[in-house]
Amino acid sequence: MNELTRVMYVEDEPDIRAVAKLALEAVGGLTVSLCERGDRAVEEAEAFCPQMILLDVMMPGMDGPSVLQAIRQSTQLKNIPVAFMTAKVQPHEIEYFKSLGAVGVIAKPFDPMTLSQLVRDLWEKAEKPL
Amino acid sequence: MNLTRQLQAIQIQYLEKLPQTLTQIESLAHRLPKSDPGDENWQQLGQLLHKLSGSAGTFGLPALSAQAAKLHRQFEAALLVDGDSYARECHLFISEIETLDTFAELDGIPAKPSADAQDEGSSNNNRPLVSEVWLLEDDADLGSTLISHLQAFNFSARLFTSFTDLIHTFESEQPEVLILDVLLGDEGRSTELLEQSSMLTGASSRLIFISAKDDFTIRLQAASLGAEAFFVKPLDIPRLITRLEQVTARLHAPPERVLIIDDDELLARYYQQLMINANMQVDILHEPDRVIDYLLQNSPDIILMDLQMPDIEGQTLAAVIRQYDQWVGLPIIYLSAEDDPDHQATALNHGADDFLVKPVPDQHLISAVKHKVSRSRQLLELMTKDSLTGLLKHAAIKESIRREWGIAKRKSEIFCVAMLDIDHFKQVNDRFGHAIGDEVIASVATLLRKRLRNTDVLGRYGGEEFVVLMNNCDAVEAKKILENFRQRFQELVFTSEEKQFSATISIGIAEYQPGSDMDADALLINADKAMYTAKETGRNRVIVS
Numbered sequence: 001m002n003e004l005t006r007v008m009y010v011e012d013e014p015d016i017r018a019v020a021k022l023a024l025e026a027v028g029g030l031t032v033s034l035c036e037r038g039d040r041a042v043e044e045a046e047a048f049c050p051q052m053i054l055l056d057v058m059m060p061g062m063d064g065p066s067v068l069q070a071i072r073q074s075t076q077l078k079n080i081p082v083a084f085m086t087a088k089v090q091p092h093e094i095e096y097f098k099s100l101g102a103v104g105v106i107a108k109p110f111d112p113m114t115l116s117q118l119v120r121d122l123w124e125k126a127e128k129p130l
Numbered sequence: 131m132n133l134t135r136q137l138q139a140i141q142i143q144y145l146e147k148l149p150q151t152l153t154q155i156e157s158l159a160h161r162l163p164k165s166d167p168g169d170e171n172w173q174q175l176g177q178l179l180h181k182l183s184g185s186a187g188t189f190g191l192p193a194l195s196a197q198a199a200k201l202h203r204q205f206e207a208a209l210l211v212d213g214d215s216y217a218r219e220c221h222l223f224i225s226e227i228e229t230l231d232t233f234a235e236l237d238g239i240p241a242k243p244s245a246d247a248q249d250e251g252s253s254n255n256n257r258p259l260v261s262e263v264w265l266l267e268d269d270a271d272l273g274s275t276l277i278s279h280l281q282a283f284n285f286s287a288r289l290f291t292s293f294t295d296l297i298h299t300f301e302s303e304q305p306e307v308l309i310l311d312v313l314l315g316d317e318g319r320s321t322e323l324l325e326q327s328s329m330l331t332g333a334s335s336r337l338i339f340i341s342a343k344d345d346f347t348i349r350l351q352a353a354s355l356g357a358e359a360f361f362v363k364p365l366d367i368p369r370l371i372t373r374l375e376q377v378t379a380r381l382h383a384p385p386e387r388v389l390i391i392d393d394d395e396l397l398a399r400y401y402q403q404l405m406i407n408a409n410m411q412v413d414i415l416h417e418p419d420r421v422i423d424y425l426l427q428n429s430p431d432i433i434l435m436d437l438q439m440p441d442i443e444g445q446t447l448a449a450v451i452r453q454y455d456q457w458v459g460l461p462i463i464y465l466s467a468e469d470d471p472d473h474q475a476t477a478l479n480h481g482a483d484d485f486l487v488k489p490v491p492d493q494h495l496i497s498a499v500k501h502k503v504s505r506s507r508q509l510l511e512l513m514t515k516d517s518l519t520g521l522l523k524h525a526a527i528k529e530s531i532r533r534e535w536g537i538a539k540r541k542s543e544i545f546c547v548a549m550l551d552i553d554h555f556k557q558v559n560d561r562f563g564h565a566i567g568d569e570v571i572a573s574v575a576t577l578l579r580k581r582l583r584n585t586d587v588l589g590r591y592g593g594e595e596f597v598v599l600m601n602n603c604d605a606v607e608a609k610k611i612l613e614n615f616r617q618r619f620q621e622l623v624f625t626s627e628e629k630q631f632s633a634t635i636s637i638g639i640a641e642y643q644p645g646s647d648m649d650a651d652a653l654l655i656n657a658d659k660a661m662y663t664a665k666e667t668g669r670n671r672v673i674v675s
Contacts, residue, residue, distance in 0.1 A: 015140055016188065018140045018143075018409075019137065019188055019189070026133045026136065027133065034403075058181070060177070085184075086184065087184035108184030108188070109187025109195050110188055111188070112137055
């Protein structure tokens with residue numbers, strides 16, 4: 001199984017971007033690329049070649065679910081596992097996000113110390129053939 | 131910088147913006163009865179609540195986060211009701227929104243500026259993070275005296291009576307500063323200490339030692355353990371607090387504010403992101419001719435400037451900036467592909483401080499900027515600040531009052547000027563000597579910094595006289611804050627050769643009201659008169675002009 005090293009995080013809120021980057025890099029030892037706008041996500045992901053993409057759900061302009069759709073239409077990115085990071089974590093909401101093709105949902109607010117482990121868990125789940 | 135501190139730096143930024151976010155949420159909510167479900171006002175409020183619920187918990191505000199999530203769910207459900215019940219729902223919803231800030235307070239953060247926050251011990255509305263200090267002290271009396279002093283100065287203080295307990299807790303969490311009262315040089319304890327020393331020195335906590343004995347060997351031992359300061363008993367508490375302030379102030383230096391002037395948009399954005407990731411605040415200016423307007427409205431710590439731009443050359447632009455007195459000392463770094471040393475030298479002649487050749491290695495850029503900013507802040511402090519207290523000097527505080535008066539007049543805002551004078555200061559000097567007198571003066575400054583709001587401007591007007599400028603503040607609130615300060619000050623205990631004493635202070639306040647014809651000088655005179663009334667009516671009191 002491949003090891004997870006490169007992650008991209010699409011999030012419009014600067015403080016959350018900064019904390020997540022720190023959490024994933026300093027605690028998780030990952031290489032992280034940040035993107036602040038949904039409509040730039042596909043272009044920047046194609047350039048960065050992440051192994052996994054984390055998407056904020058509610059963003060102005062293009063929201064997380066629309067970005068996921070666009071990712072699935074890119075030949076280069078269509079098989080990359082995508083997880084949502086959101087405060088909407090009621091069971092029906094999680095079901096909805098999974099039905100869109102997300103590998104899972106990470107609840108906000110997140111704990112910077114454990115975020116990278118949650119991401120790795122989802123990555124392993126996506127990599128492991130059922 | 132270790133992880134905890136990096137996280138804290140981001141947290142500080144987040145908390146600084148929080149009051150603004152809460153105010154915005156509140157004002158959007160107030161507009162709800164007049165807005166339609168789904169319109170712009172409605173959507174914006176939904177987004178803000180949603181963001182708050184998702185972010186506050188990450189920054190140490192779980193109660194606020196949970197409440198925002200609850201309100202967001204309520205808000206979305208309210209979309210479904212209509213008619214009369216809509217108005218009722220709105221009303222209920224607004225009253226809940228208005229209590230959001232109390233949840234931030236539950237989390238220990240005063241989310242709204244108010245004088246009441248002073249009474250709860252956290253005075254700095256704009257700097258809500260309180261420094262955590264641990265004290266190892268087995269003498270119960272000294273321990274409790276020190277802890278109460280630390281708390282009076284708004285440190286979060288925790289007392290340990292045994293080294294083992296402290297080390298045990300230290301494994302899972304670490305304070306910003308550790309104050310250790312240990313028998314250095316003594317066999318039993320110091321061996322124990324030395325065994326744990328790698329743990330202490332390896333951690334990010336700053337160390338301050340208290341020792342019963344003073345000789346070179348002991349000081350050497352403390353230094354090798356990484357001590358930043360060393361105090362000998364009987365303990366001079368005000369001096370220790372002053373030192374502690376200096377140590378923690380360095381840890382909480384505000385983020386560097388950087389201005390990039392470059393016509394290459396992509397490169398500028400790259401540098402911007404790079405420096406934002408290093409916790410700096412970065413603006414980009416693509417039109418060089420707007421630089422003076424920008425500088426007048428913002429005050430960056432440093433400018434990074436492309437040397438070759440299409441319309442204006444970097445060195446000419448730097449020369450224009452240097453024509454203004456106030457920006458003679460502002461660091462300017464050129465960024466350029468120019469690698470000819472002669473050309474570089476010519477460019478530097480035109481008033482820049484350094485030259486970085488593109489492509490600049492990321493780490494090099496960050497360290498060059500941080501270094502330049504830190505040096506220029508030090509120089510600026512030396513120029514404008516009093517060396518004993520670190521407060522503004524006479525001329526600088528007067529200048530600040532004139533500037534604030536101009537702003538308040540234009541914007542029709544209220545502000546206060548206060549004059550403070552230590553009571554019977556000559557007697558302190560005569561009885562205990564000038565060194566002790568200086569300590570009392572330094573303590574006023576330290577306590578002012580801790581007890582007043584972060585936006586207040588503090589100056590040492592002369593000798594034992596201080597001037598404070600409190601913007602956006604009426605006399606009632608100013609009195610409340612300064613009354614609190616006055617009480618805290620009289621509780622401080624100073625020590626001189628085993629003798630203990632305390633001091634008091636008299637305070638006069640003058641308020642500037644919009645529309646009044648009082649100018650800056652008149653305000654100062656009125657504050658001074660009020661201060662003299664305080665003296666005449668018995669000292670140790672606050673009088674409003």
